[in-house]
Amino acid sequence: MSVLVRVDASRERGLGHLARCLALADALRARGASTVFASLALPDAAKALIAAQGHAALALPPLAADAAAAVATLGPEREWPANLQVADAAATLAAARTAGLAPERIVVDHYGLGTPWEARAAADVAHVTAVDDLGRAHACDLVVDQNAGRDRADPYVDRVPAGCRRLLGPGFALLRREFADLHPAARVRSGPVERILVSVGGADAGDATGAVVAALVRAGLGERALDVVVGALYPHLERLRDACAVLPRATLHVQTDRLAALMIQADLAVGAGGGTTWERCALGVPSLVLTLAENQRAPVRAAAAEGLVYAPDVAPGDIEGLAIHLAALDANASLRGFLSERGLARVDGGGAARVAAVILPAPIALRPATAADAVALHAWRNDPQVRAVSRENAPIPFDRHLAWLARVLADPQRDLLIGEADGAPVGVLRFDRSGEEAEVSIYLVPGASGRGAGSDLLLAGCDWLRQNRPGTRVVVAEVLGGNARSAALFARCGFTERSRRYTRGLDT
Numbered sequence: 260m261s262v263l264v265r266v267d268a269s270r271e272r273g274l275g276h277l278a279r280c281l282a283l284a285d286a287l288r289a290r291g292a293s294t295v296f297a298s299l300a301l302p303d304a305a306k307a308l309i310a311a312q313g314h315a316a317l318a319l320p321p322l323a324a325d326a327a328a329a330v331a332t333l334g335p336e337r338e339w340p341a342n343l344q345v346a347d348a349a350a351t352l353a354a355a356r357t358a359g360l361a362p363e364r365i366v367v368d369h370y371g372l373g374t375p376w377e378a379r380a381a382a383d384v385a386h387v388t389a390v391d392d393l394g395r396a397h398a399c400d401l402v403v404d405q406n407a408g409r410d411r412a413d414p415y416v417d418r419v420p421a422g423c424r425r426l427l428g429p430g431f432a433l434l435r436r437e438f439a440d441l442h443p444a445a446r447v448r449s450g451p452v453e454r455i456l457v458s459v460g461g462a463d464a465g466d467a468t469g470a471v472v473a474a475l476v477r478a479g480l481g482e483r484a485l486d487v488v489v490g491a492l493y494p495h496l497e498r499l500r501d502a503c504a505v506l507p508r509a510t511l512h513v514q515t516d517r518l519a520a521l522m523i524q525a526d527l528a529v530g531a532g533g534g535t536t537w538e539r540c541a542l543g544v545p546s547l548v549l550t551l552a553e554n555q556r557a558p559v560r561a562a563a564a565e566g567l568v569y570a571p572d573v574a575p576g577d578i579e580g581l582a583i584h585l586a587a588l589d590a591n592a593s594l595r596g597f598l599s600e601r602g603l604a605r606v607d608g609g610g611a612a613r614v615a616a617v618i619l620p621a622p623i624a625l626r627p628a629t630a631a632d633a634v635a636l637h638a639w640r641n642d643p644q645v646r647a648v649s650r651e652n653a654p655i656p657f658d659r660h661l662a663w664l665a666r667v668l669a670d671p672q673r674d675l676l677i678g679e680a681d682g683a684p685v686g687v688l689r690f691d692r693s694g695e696e697a698e699v700s701i702y703l704v705p706g707a708s709g710r711g712a713g714s715d716l717l718l719a720g721c722d723w724l725r726q727n728r729p730g731t732r733v734v735v736a737e738v739l740g741g742n743a744r745s746a747a748l749f750a751r752c753g754f755t756e757r758s759r760r761y762t763r764g765l766d767t
Contacts, residue, residue: 263362274461279433286615304491348379408561432537438608449596456525461490467575474581540602621715695732
């Protein structure tokens with residue numbers, strides 16, 4: 260399976276879009292895909308990032324002079340004129356064909372490219388995914404928006420085609436796999452602030468990083484252990500190097516691959532809105548977050564409203580204002596503990612894997628169970644691991660099992676499905692339907708619990724419902740207290756928890 264990713268990066272645009280697409284590309288590769296990045300005039304530092312993660316890059320032909328001038332006047336956050344979007348989509352597909360590629364999926368993460376681009380790409384490629392932050396209209400099969408509040412107030416519901424799936428909220432934050440791996444060991448920070456992380460962005464043309472370092476000194480925090488992180492596109496390096504050199508415990512990191520490790524060590528962080536917000540949340544780092552671009556303003560406010568970040572109304576260059584807020588946050592251990600705990604609960608780092616599972620679902624075939632499956636179903640259901648997470652955990656006699664199976668198979672409101680991969684059973688799903696709602700029960704066949712098998716089975720079941728039971732709108736699940744694995748499964752698959760009852764709309 261080949262996936263083409265259309266994304267740009269520059270000093271003006273920053274590296275955030277590229278970084279989250281790289282995280283998604285890694286997750287797609289883990290599912291067997293090969294990923295190629297298609298971009299206009301990538302800086303060498305961006306090309307190096309793609310190569311370092313083992314992905315291919317495809318250079319698109321430069322825009323004509325008049326088109327480049329028109330795009331430049333719009334800035335990085337405005338959509339291009341429709342004719343330029345269509346031309347860019349055609350050029351992207353042509354460049355892929357010239358390189359001998361036949362992509363089966365396309366991911367586009369670009370504020371300049373919207374409905375016209377996606378409609379043109381969809382004419383050649385079966386599945387188009389748009390990664391967005393702005394609540395724009397789309398003509399794609401899947402929209403991913405990781406911002407806070409999106410899963411509570413969906414801005415896309417009337418702005419996408421019927422059948423377009425929407426993966427919304429921080430549960431789908433596109434983070435590198437290391438954040439999911441480190442998340443279980445992350446701690447709530449509420450003790451003294453001994454180490455501070457400053458990581459404002461990969462480009463930071465306006466030098467908010469320098470202002471934050473100056474504000475830390477003004478706030479009396481300059482002698483704490485400081486990790487100051489900038490990217491390869493940061494244009495004020497020598498000035499920042501000089502500022503850090505006079506601080507006794509400051510370390511400057513340029514284009515580091517150790518950001519997650521630095522976050523784990525930090526007691527407090529200062530950063531910008533964007534993807535690193537969710538990285539800090541996943542590792543429980545309480546953060547003061549700055550708004551560096553207009554498109555960050557609403558998402559940062561939404562994250563602050565949820566108690567995920569501290570986002571004072573202060574300009575990034577206001578050293579005095581920053582110093583006041585940094586000193587206040589340093590002194591408020593209970594607030595830092597609250598932010599840390601909320602972030603850990605909201606973001607587990609597994610968003611990229613969830614999105615990849617929707618873009619490239621595992622080849623699990625679902626078939627209705629029959630009376631001929633009685634013996635196998637009985638053995639699976641009575642396995643100790645399955646019984647341990649069931650409402651009734653005692654072994655079930657075979658005659659009682661046969662009576663239950665007969666009732667289920669005869670009930671038109673119940674669907675009992677067996678999932679198979681390569682002809683071998685993977686797991687069992689049961690849907691009990693009532694009106695627009697279906698309650699799901701799920702377990703894996705003993706011995707078939709490979710990595711991601713539960714997510715693949717559950718997502719396949721949601722797709723089966725969507726195709727075969729069109730009147731069903733919502734899937735719910737009851738999770739027994741203490742069953743952390745089941746709770747994590749439903750969270751990974753986009754279900755929303757309400758007092759151990761998990762709910763997921765089928766149009767998301």
